[in-house]
Amino acid sequence: MEFVKPTLQYFELSPMLIVFAAACLGVIVEGFLPRARRHLVQVVVAGLGLVAALAVTVWVATDLTERGSGEARGLLAASGTIVIDGPTVYLWGLVLLFAIAGVALFAERRLEGGVSAFAGQAAALPGTEAERQASTRGLDHTEVYPLLMFAVGGMMLFPASNDLLTMFVALEVLSLPLYLLCGLARRRRLLSQEAALKYFLLGAFSSGFFLYGVALVYGFAGSMQLAEINEAVRNDVGNESLLLIGMGMLAVGLLFKVGAAPFHSWTPDVYQGAPTAVTAFMAACTKVAAFGALLRLFYVAFGSDRWTWQPMMWVIAILTMLVGAVLAIVQTDVKRMLAYSAISHTGFLLTGVLGAQASGELADGQVTSLEAVLFYLTTYGFATVGAFAVVTLVRDSGGEATSFPRWAGLGRRSPWVAGAFAFFLLSMAGIPLTAGFVGKWAVFTVAMSAGAWPVVAVAIVASIVAVYFYIRHIRLMFFSEPEDEVAAVTAASPLTTVTIAVCAAGTLVLGVVPGPVLDLVTHAGDFIR
């Protein structure tokens, strides 16, 4: 066998390379710079890296070559292991955008009185002398920035991977830093560490499932390449049961990452325990990346076998929506409520995923399920990052106050912050003139077009249930009389304030004039194989 020198498409891959380079640079900074100067340098390296990557992503996006009859644009890179097409580039843009917001929230230091929201010394056990010393000396973990960058790199590779092995590597690259980040909260450290451990254990299991699935599908198709798997599925060669079990196991791995029922149980604990800045970043970016990978895997590799996996998606979507919406009602903690609402949003996104139809079945100019899901991810990201950013502001003497009674009457004390939060909740509830409505409309429509009306019916029911806990919270903020100690809004630095403002503006603009972004996702075209 002859060794072929791989050719790398450096220009098209550069957004990812920039992010990884910035991550490595961050590690070096951590090793060589004195502690006092690390924070600023790390923030600048991470921020600049992400902004540069975003700029290059836009450049790459405008430069993609059309393929075939213009339905898709892009190319296969790195010897066919990475695919850079319209959806990839769009997802990169989303991940980078919300990662920039994540860096801004990470860098916020005014809320904790001059230190970040991360533990002073992660190695110090909670409640020990070492921890006390770390906090009196004002220590700060700046490793979070390189960790974030590695995670972002993994998130970019995940939806771009064109074979199962790359997809698995990307899954691990994005997951490992997140496990760490979850355990680094400065306050309520036991809760945070518990969350990290839970996330790690369950995540490791799901990775195992994914890997097993990879092996079985390889056994069926004789290749890791998505295109060749598709070919094998189409020609119906080999052992069907290998394919079905493998497909199921791959699905378990991915559905765990997106937080779909019955693999959702980590979500509330992790969302609650992780530092809120991490939650904001993770909730938005992981979902974007994992849904990108899910779409690519099921549309490209298993696209010809839609009839096999669509019923499974039906069941999971229905279950996820109901579990998320119903359990959110009984929560008394803002972060847990948002976590369950995130689960129900996963269900709505799956409703879009299962609305896949062959292009011949669609009318000219009709919304495709890929477009719908991409758009929904955008709207969801803005609302989620914004909502969690608001949560970081609402504090009492013990740090962030996330229990419901503390939020009573917040609307009267701080109308702007409470108004922004209400606006994000309304977007999540899918009220018109917010982005969430257009997203919801899009995913329901593609599901309905594909004949999945029972799923849409359940989705409507779940939406009605979800509306209840959203507006109940708005009522709590605006119309309820506070009873005992209440939280107040702490003045934040422009980093957080601007993040919230941008998210609110994004939610409003996407709700009122969604046309340009919809054109963008339409222009992104289809996946290439």
Added chain:
Amino acid sequence: MNEFPWLTLLILAPLVGAVVVGFAPAAVTKTAAVGVALLTLALGVAVALQFDLDSGGMQLEEQHSWIEAFGVHYALGVDGLGLLMVLLTVVLVPIVLVAGWFDGDDGNTRAFFAWALALEGLSLAVFCATDVFLFYVVFEATLIPAYFLIGGYGRAGRGAAAVKFLMFQLAGGLILLAAVIGLYVVSAQQGSPSYLLSDLTELDISTEAGRWLFAGFFIAFAIKAPLFPVHTWLADTTEKATPGVSVLLVCVLDKIGTFGMLRFCLGIFPEASQWATPLVMVLALISIVYGALVAIGQDDVLRLIGLTSLSHFGFITIGVFAMTTQGGSGAILYMVNHGLGTAALFLLAGYLIRRRGTSLISQMGGLEKVTPVLAGLFLVAGLATLGLPGLSPFVSEFLVLLSAFDYAWYVGAVAVTGIVLAAIYVLWMYQRVFTGPGLPEHEGTPDLDRREVGAVAPLMLALVLFGFYPMPLLDVANPTVETLLTHVGVSDDEPDVPADSVPDHAATEEGGEH
């Protein structure tokens, strides 16, 4: 296509006004809000002046592509129905603002007036929208100002009432969303997707799909209107909200329900509408009788007035679904008259409650002697509500009952009992509140001041004027109804006695005498 975007201007004026009022100095809030409402009234009148009475179609149309990927347009237009609803809205809002001058004082005053104006702008958009998606968007968006108006101002327990209100409305809205999505799918199957009303009425919808979609639209409108059995939010909301807000809700916002039945249910799904008529008639009749019976049993003035509306919306629905010209015109007229009459009742009840500090009928009595003006106006508004000839609701009630008897004698017979029951709840309420021996603590209750009388005077004037001369309203409504019924494909039954038989008969008689 019209050169000048009158309707956009009409919608934007209160919306921009809401923002301005929201940020204006507190000292001028109220004046500025009333100023904006009057400006909107002027714009509404300007729209009316350009309206061509002879045409039954859409006028003053505007159309721009909004979300191309969804086939959605920013499309506005008014027909006779839309115009009357627009006029009702622009007339009621300034009245409500003046009458509720102090309503916002127990909360954030600026927000009260800003939300009220925002509600006006969005409601106007609902009545002008000729694109189903745009209609849906503003239909849902009206709920947000309404939610804050109910939850922020009014009596204890309003927070729960606001949540209940919003839950019902949003549930209806989401069911409507499913139907709206279904329309897109049907539209996409037949070529390029479009949400324009003019395109949708041309669609060839299969019988089964049409009935499902009709159900989605009808349920949403039934919750909005409201009809039995999805009316339970109505009484709770009107009890807790301030009377002014109740006027905006019941007299303006709820009209969207019956407006939507005429415009969308009949307009897009004529076959399904006829198919569903028996069931709708039953629901409407239950609403009429049940609403009136429950109203009789109420001790709270505001709950009572809220429940009378349930009865009235039953009448309107009968008119809509009778599918005759009298029924359609009667229903449209009824929507206007109910808006005027119920608004007057709500506002006067509000004055009464502000004076007495209670809304319980059992704790009032004999107020006629101390507040004769209030009592007199209340009686007139009450008599209008029960359909006394000479006041405008009589005309519309008469037309609707005609159509009900035309549809089936038993429908008419049951509907008529609604009038008897109306007499009971209105007159009995009046008797308990205003007549009888005066309670000692009522001594010195001030009568209405000039602001209060001024606010309801236009309503009283309109009730009397349209009672004696309803032709202007009918002239606007009739062409629309005729166009609509032609589209539905029904025509009025021929009279059993031919119109020309009378002179012939007379001639024979004359001949017989010879």
